[in-house]
Amino acid sequence: MRKRSRDNGKEARALNTYLKLMRAAESTTARAHRHLASAGLTLSQFGVMEALYHLGPRSQKEIGQKILRSSGNMTMVIDNLEKRGLVRRKRSSADRRCFIVHLTDKGNKLISRIFPHHTAMITGEMSVLSATEQETLARLCKKLGLGV
Amino acid sequence: MRKRSRDNGKEARALNTYLKLMRAAESTTARAHRHLASAGLTLSQFGVMEALYHLGPRSQKEIGQKILRSSGNMTMVIDNLEKRGLVRRKRSSADRRCFIVHLTDKGNKLISRIFPHHTAMITGEMSVLSATEQETLARLCKKLGLGV
DNA sequence: ATTAAATAGTTTAATATCAAACTAATATCA
DNA sequence: TGATATTAGTTTGATATTAAACTATTTAAT
Incomplete structure (x- = not known):
């Protein structure tokens, strides 16, 4: 019981983080895409x-x-x-x-x-985050990316 | 001078964060991709x-x-x-x-x-980050994703 | 009601993307 | 040296992806 609910919390957290990560990456990518399309690239x-x-x-x-x-x-x-x-x-x-x-x-x-x-x-896209926040984000992403 | 070098720092930080974000998203995606491919999806x-x-x-x-x-x-x-x-x-x-x-x-x-x-x-992928780190990552990503 | 505007989905044309099979060149090693 | 393995790049076949043009249907406006 206890174990199960703890696991569910863990999984829910992981899935939520994953979803947010993908959304952030995709929305930034989409902008870059539109931006580059105007140069035909x-x-x-x-x-x-x-x-x-x-x-x-x-x-x-x-x-x-x-x-x-x-x-x-x-x-x-x-x-x-x-x-x-x-x-x-x-x-x-x-x-x-x-x-x-x-x-x-x-x-x-x-x-x-x-x-x-x-x-x-x-x-500009990143400016919604402070310098410290950007550094934190970069550090956490790096940790994740290493698991390749 | 001062202004220029401060801007460069700001831009370098933004680009670095963007790169790390993309890497993390892509490496996680690539795994999911391989994983789902075994189910033919x-x-x-x-x-x-x-x-x-x-x-x-x-x-x-x-x-x-x-x-x-x-x-x-x-x-x-x-x-x-x-x-x-x-x-x-x-x-x-x-x-x-x-x-x-x-x-x-x-x-x-x-x-x-x-x-x-x-x-x-x-x-499993997310387990390289602590619960708190995952929550921080989700929060920062959400902020970024909102700019859509 | 008739026309105009908006909406859901499809099609088209172009590029992306991968895995796997393949070709050509290089490296290994026996 | 000659056989074998590895490596760089291409091709193939399948799916993804978008924007833009298009069809069919619905909604709005006069």
């Missing part, structure tokens, strides 16, 4: 370009690890970016299985222009 | 069935609002559930534009069987 495309912008040219595998997406997905997203002339693949001479992906001038211009807006949007 | 399909299980029969619109998905998406997900005989549409007699979606016996059996496992998985 999807979230994944932005993720790839942002990674290249901050890390420099990388293989598809490395990009996929960075943004937590499958290799098959990388093929598709990078195909679409390449079609638009925003990135280019270059066969690695060291390991001819790899493509090194890099931003084109056009891609670099676009991400340079968009990134500050994106930052401002996220900063 | 996608996350969205589970979301629809869970809503019907806890709320009772609902229109597609109501379900979509509950799980934060577009109406076009609902058409697709419910089509797939209906093909598998897990839910059924019934034209509402009160408003003939609406379909009322309800679980079939088969669907009810499936969700009854799966839901406890899902709960256990989420509870």
Whole structure:
């Protein structure tokens, strides 16, 4: 009895926290999505370009690890970016299985222009939380994310 | 100078918090995804069935609002559930534009069987956080999610 | 009542997403 | 060196996802 009700409380708490976490992530994502759509980019495309912008040219595998997406997905997203002339693949001479992906001038211009807006949007979104609250949130999320 | 560096700190904090939030949400989602895949359900399909299980029969619109998905998406997900005989549409007699979606016996059996496992998985995932930490996380996420 | 506006759901077109099967290149190791 | 295993990326097949255009029905307004 006692045990059961304690468990139910534990489970209810966990489910509630999970739900709130998902809602927060989805609502923030949805905004970012709408925001990027005006630049004609999807979230994944932005993720790839942002990674290249901050890390420099990388293989598809490395990009996929960075943004937590499958290799098959990388093929598709990078195909679409390449079609638009925003990135280019270059066969690695060291390991001819790899493509090194890099931003084109056009891609670099676009991400340079968009990134500050994106930052401002996220900063605005987060501003409902104090600095301390943001740090707490980041710490708790990190703990959760580690369980991967 | 002063202003600029303060802003950078603020933005860096916001971006970091956003990143951690996304990572936590994605890693938890990815687990749920793998877990449900073994029952042959996608996350969205589970979301629809869970809503019907806890709320009772609902229109597609109501379900979509509950799980934060577009109406076009609902058409697709419910089509797939209906093909598998897990839910059924019934034209509402009160408003003939609406379909009322309800679980079939088969669907009810499936969700009854799966839901406890899902709960256990989420509870396990959350157990890296104390009760207080979970409550704090839920509270902060809720604040963020409200900005929708 | 007739018309106009709003609403529920579907369709379309484009991209995303994964797992699994596959190809090509590299690394291992016997 | 030659067979085997591993790795990077692609393809395939299925579902998801959205926005926007569309159909059918209901509500509102004149």
